[in-house]
Amino acid sequence: MNTVKKGLMTLLGITLIGTQLVACGSTSTSDSTKTADPAPSDTKETTTTDTAKKDEAKPVEITWWNFPSFQALDGEVGKYEKQIIEAFNKKYPEIKVNLEMITFEAGPEKLNVAIASNTAPDVIYDAPGRILDWAKKDLLAPLDDMVTDEVRKDIPEALWKQSMVGDKTYMYPINTAPFMMGVNKTVFEKIGALDLLPLDRPDRTWTFDEYKKALQAVKEKAPDIIPSGFFAKSQAGDQGTRAYIANLGNSPFLNDDYSKIAINTDKAGAALDWIRQGVKDKLVVSGSESLTGGDVNDLFLQGKLAITLNYSPVLRAQNATLKKAEFEDVLVPFPTIDGAKPKLEPYLGGMAIFNNGNDAKIAAAKKLIDFIANDPEWGRKDLIQTGGLSARSSITGLYNDPEYTYAEQAREFYTNPPTIVDGYAEVRTFWFPELQRVLLGKATGKEALDSFAQKADEAIAKAKADAGK
Template identity: 85%
Template sequence: MRTFKKGIMSLLGITLISTQLAACGSTAETPKSSEAGKETTPSNTAKPVEITWWNFPSFQALDGEVGKYEKQVIAAFNQKNPDIKVNLEMLTFEAGPEKLNVAIASNTAPDVIYDAPGRILDWGKKDLLAPLNDMITDEVKNDVSPALMKQSMVGDQVYMYPINTAPFMLGVNKTVFEKIGALNLLPLDRPDRTWSFDEYKKALQAVKEKAPDVIPSGFFAKSQAGDQGTRAYISNLGNASFFTDDYSKVAINTDKAGAALDWIVQGVKDKLVVGGSESLTGGDVNDLFLQGKLAISLNYSPVLRAQNVTLKKAEFEDILLPFPTIDGAKPRLEPYLGGMAVFNNGDDAKIAASKKLIDFIANDPEWGKKNLIQTGGLSARNSITGLYNDPEYTYAEKAREFYTNPPTVADGYAEIRTYWFPELQRALIGKATGKEALDSFAEKANEAITKAKAEAKK
């Protein structure tokens, strides 16, 4: 029987998008059930199985009650699988990561979890998870983009069943631009909405001049959460990749990316970028956006946009735009991916039962579509589209063509991301130029990659 490795792993917080959604219409095809979950009648296992499901707020909280929707999912699952008891425990984004660390170290990890690649792939690399290859049929594999499958696998082993996705982009307060007569400065007349760095600067300048009570753009560097927003922002402003295509080393430390970071630093001084960025978190910036005090926010997505429907403190219409690039070329958008994993707690019956729960959540003819909509995200399956009657979701579907290689799959990623924000802070407080900060980050990150590769060979 396989047991967990002891000792608290160095698991790092990753901003997971809290996925709440206002009710929307749907015209999507119903997801088809995979081979792992063909049962449509109660199973006849001789002995009842009890499993524990730990879940971050991956679904909309019904009636303000966190976990209420998940309980409905479990009740529906039990109608078809009465011999499987599912114990639900909801995690918070603040305390959840440490609770998982302690559970893993004490061999009390849950059986199944809904999470994101940042943690799941790290667990997979540490041999803590049960492979899900038997659940990924050819139909599923051919219907999920390579960028998303990369975030679900370690080597040739699938450790996360991909369910919902969304491109990380800019969130824009469209109402502000309408009020100042500058809507024409946004690339909304272009089907792909791509725009250049110069066009972006003009839009920010217009906000500064015509809406002095609104901060043109956001930035943050206080904690590890939301790092995907800042790295994609700088990567696109500098037309640079974050890693080389083979993930062998960092590639963002280019002269152009350094100049982009220098522009952000100067932008704070010029009041084009929020002041005190070095001490702000991604959540702080999103709060400013919700208050109508920020025109353009980073780290946005259809999922966060859905959550914000009920959290806005000011009335405004928010829209999605891709990150600008130097020459208006196609941007590189990092894909958010949510999915489920099974811990290998040494009990084959619990592993099998956990897989049945995953298959039900992802592929049940009725609940599969419901669950997708409840996340506020897009389907990880290319064939399942049109879930929402909303032009911003229609654009988000199109923006999936800009998906780039996800940094989360790099060897040593859990350590690499700890070096990112400290270097941004050094630049923001004037202790390093943009290029110096990115070079320092690259040096440390490359050492982490080398170390991780060496450990993997042991």
């Protein structure tokens, strides 16, 4: 199999890749979880009825790097992961798992350095934006041998497209959630404008005009609250701004065969122009060009923002203990011009294995992934701890919460996300600079989207050509 070392030269010049997840401000911790010295054995899969064989399992040590994919226990980042490892070692005492927690801010750069220096971890829990890029650079071990026919059929095609390169699977899908908007429901209740939200509709779809009326009501009746958020700094959270503009303009982000950018339409350009005007009209947060997704999320947590545009059930769960003001937050889809069904990008979390050239480590990493995703007891617990929905269609009803019930339904709005496009890692770097040009008055919305499309199309074509060599 190919090793990470073989991909060294392709990674030496790589720039920092922003997170596909929402921007978060978690604290980095590093830890190593050890097991008792096991008796020697072979590395093959063992069964509970084959005790002698299990006793002979050869010890193997793997390193697991993890973003804060699971909610912290007792305020301690990584505490839940330690519990996973402890339970895993009861089944596989011969596998020692070294855990290192990394942050969404510093983690991507740390991974790039580790890959370039041939010190990548063995296994990681991450999202398609980075994982598919690594797979295309031949840095990962394929996982097809651990995907059963049952699992293959139970996970929607849109999610498999985010987990595969060609006909090979490189990410094991675990949790998902639709990226939507978050609303401070309490604000609308206090100003008597709850009826302006689409919460009484089963699918909660709404029009651009209805959305603007809701923002105007906040501006007039709650002048100390910012009606809506927007941001254009860094790369994190780009899926929020991307889907926001695409839906406001009823425009797809990519064409049907994912070969070109399609969001540079007149309607999407007009939506971007409206956002710039919204800043002037105090319907959109001021200084958007210099705000990150994390900055806007903080405003929402402080109760200073009525509607945020980069939200999901996962972020809602993470925010539950981080709120600096008491309010109820609910989920709504992005509005569209005529109230048509929105197109929502799916968040997907899953695990991948770096091909570090050691078959025993790869086999051990697969056992850890299978335990986290499919163990009869821990599989369900792990899903709930992510705050997300199961990637598997048959696993529902994990939460007794109407917002999760709605999120389950909103999966019908899933569309294929840009993360599957060739050259995505470079494509996303062109997005926010163009948004900033509009917000600073240096370009119209259409001009900025045309400029983005030109640069992105060139990156896509180049990536396709390189892949064909």
